[in-house]
Amino acid sequence: MAKRVVITGMGVISPIGSDVPTFWNNVITGQSGIGPVTRFDTSDYPTKIAGEVNDFDPANYMDKKEARRMDRFVQFAVAASKDALTHADLEDLSSLDPNRVGVYIGSGIGGISTLEEEHRKLLEKGPRRVSPFFIPMMIPNMAAGQVSIFLGAKGPNSAAISACATGTNAVGDATKILERGEADVMIAGGTEATITPMAFAGFCSAKAMSTHNDEPQKASRPFDKERDGFVMGEGAGILILETLDHALSRGAKIYAEVVGYGMTGDAHHLTAPAPEGEGAGRAMKSALASAGLSPEDIGYINAHGTSTDLNDKFETMAIKSIFGDHAYQLAISSTKSMHGHMLGATGGIEAIITALALKEGILPPTINYEHPDPECDLDYIANESRKVQVRAALSNSLGFGGHNATLALKAYEES
Amino acid sequence: MADTLSRVQRIIVDRLGVDAAEVTLEASITEDLGGDSLDSMDLILELEDEFSIEISDADAEKIKTVGDIVTYINSHS
Numbered sequence: 001m002a003k004r005v006v007i008t009g010m011g012v013i014s015p016i017g018s019d020v021p022t023f024w025n026n027v028i029t030g031q032s033g034i035g036p037v038t039r040f041d042t043s044d045y046p047t048k049i050a051g052e053v054n055d056f057d058p059a060n061y062m063d064k065k066e067a068r069r070m071d072r073f074v075q076f077a078v079a080a081s082k083d084a085l086t087h088a089d090l091e092d093l094s095s096l097d098p099n100r101v102g103v104y105i106g107s108g109i110g111g112i113s114t115l116e117e118e119h120r121k122l123l124e125k126g127p128r129r130v131s132p133f134f135i136p137m138m139i140p141n142m143a144a145g146q147v148s149i150f151l152g153a154k155g156p157n158s159a160a161i162s163a164c165a166t167g168t169n170a171v172g173d174a175t176k177i178l179e180r181g182e183a184d185v186m187i188a189g190g191t192e193a194t195i196t197p198m199a200f201a202g203f204c205s206a207k208a209m210s211t212h213n214d215e216p217q218k219a220s221r222p223f224d225k226e227r228d229g230f231v232m233g234e235g236a237g238i239l240i241l242e243t244l245d246h247a248l249s250r251g252a253k254i255y256a257e258v259v260g261y262g263m264t265g266d267a268h269h270l271t272a273p274a275p276e277g278e279g280a281g282r283a284m285k286s287a288l289a290s291a292g293l294s295p296e297d298i299g300y301i302n303a304h305g306t307s308t309d310l311n312d313k314f315e316t317m318a319i320k321s322i323f324g325d326h327a328y329q330l331a332i333s334s335t336k337s338m339h340g341h342m343l344g345a346t347g348g349i350e351a352i353i354t355a356l357a358l359k360e361g362i363l364p365p366t367i368n369y370e371h372p373d374p375e376c377d378l379d380y381i382a383n384e385s386r387k388v389q390v391r392a393a394l395s396n397s398l399g400f401g402g403h404n405a406t407l408a409l410k411a412y413e414e415s
Numbered sequence: 416m417a418d419t420l421s422r423v424q425r426i427i428v429d430r431l432g433v434d435a436a437e438v439t440l441e442a443s444i445t446e447d448l449g450g451d452s453l454d455s456m457d458l459i460l461e462l463e464d465e466f467s468i469e470i471s472d473a474d475a476e477k478i479k480t481v482g483d484i485v486t487y488i489n490s491h492s
Contacts, residue, residue, distance in 0.1 A: 063432050064429075065430070068430070128460075129460060131457060131460065132452075132456040132457050132460075133457060136453070
């Protein structure tokens with residue numbers, strides 16, 4: 001029989017706070033972390049705003065030599081993983097069998113700033129000048145690799161790479177490893193650092209990002225009629241997942257239980273979601289089925305809600321198709337309105353938010369919701385958080401390539 | 416000579432995260448200063464930039480200690 005899996009710790013690096021209490025307070029009070037891009041000159045870019053993490057100092061987590069060998073997305077993952085272990089009262093792994101502690105951390109894109117820098121060297125100075133650290137710094141699995149090296153976690157180790165569904169896939173896949181009894185503890189989630197000239201240019205060319213440059217904090221407006229694209233964020237969201245038996249045996253604080261996971265493929269288009277959110281709907285249905293929950297059990301959905309025209313419309317249709325009349329009873333929000341779209345990290349961050357919503361009995365808002373869209377007519381928790389204790393919730397992540405992933409979380413109950 | 420050593424020391428301190436006092440002429444890059452094979456390659460690239468020289472792979476393989484680096488640079492720049 002599958003083992004029960006619970007969330008016992010979390011670590012965040014985000015545009016709205018890089019410790020859990022600050023982050024959560026900003027989430028429930030509706031703070032935006034979006035501002036003008038400071039990392040490079042955006043004069044020639046149609047989009048000039050993002051959710052930057054500007055208070056991150058790798059020296060707080062690692063020595064200079066270690067930091068130099070890591071791309072920013074790996075630094076974020078190591079930092080958030082260390083914080084998550086501390087949050088779970090597992091300062092280091094010395095009290096555990098390292099062979100039973102695994103890592104499952106993904107990134108949608110990987111070390112693109114390293115790639116840009118080394119490619120510049122290749123063009124300007126030739127192939128001999130490319131750093132020997134280029135490949136090990138760039139490859140997207142290196143977050144999982146470095147976290148295991150840094151923490152001594154010798155159990156199952158892998159990385160999900162499914163664009164914007166990455167973080168959710170990582171948490172779901174790690175849960176399955178625990179359910180099968182292959183580890184006691186998994187450090188799982190997503191990380192991303194793509195506020196770079198090249199990544200920005202690519203997303204701009206795809207016309208995927210908002211150009212509401214004059215009011216950055218109002219640019220990410222999921223489900224609002226005036227939405228015009230996503231706003232990029234960066235950071236990492238890492239969870240400590242544990243079998244219930246293991247968590248109880250060490251008296252761990254339990255935030256929520258991971259009860260279901262569904263994933264599907266659209267088989268439709270590179271970037272556009274399948275019409276009517278058909279694939280997203282099947283992912284939600286599959287998550288409910290694996291959790292043994294009926295649609296009426298769900299009180300909250302942390303939506304993918306990117307603030308793009310098609311995503312928000314189709315995700316709304318998908319929710320209606322799976323939940324029927326109950327779609328109008330449950331509460332939905334897109335916290336990307338505050339932390340931006342953190343791409344591969346976003347599923348980790350949003351799983352954390354969903355778990356805290358269940359633990360604290362507070363549902364976070366969708367900020368910047370001003371103009372109702374007749375095609376998005378559900379309850380999006382407009383602008384203000386809501387004190388409601390729900391029993392179970394979903395967190396959706398949908399990625400380029402047609403990856404759809406949904407987690408089902410439940411407030412922890414003993415039986 | 417002293418100038419070359421101090422410039423080499425600065426680079427090694429930065430790249431390998433060691434104290435300047437450890438970077439003596441006798442110190443081995445891999446055995447005393449904690450560098451691995453990737454660090455050694457990285458160091459060679461940095462030295463080439465700093466001293467505007469080119470160190471062939473064959474020569475790079477012979478460089479084991481800080482003293483080897485200083486000697487090489489002083490005879491090639």
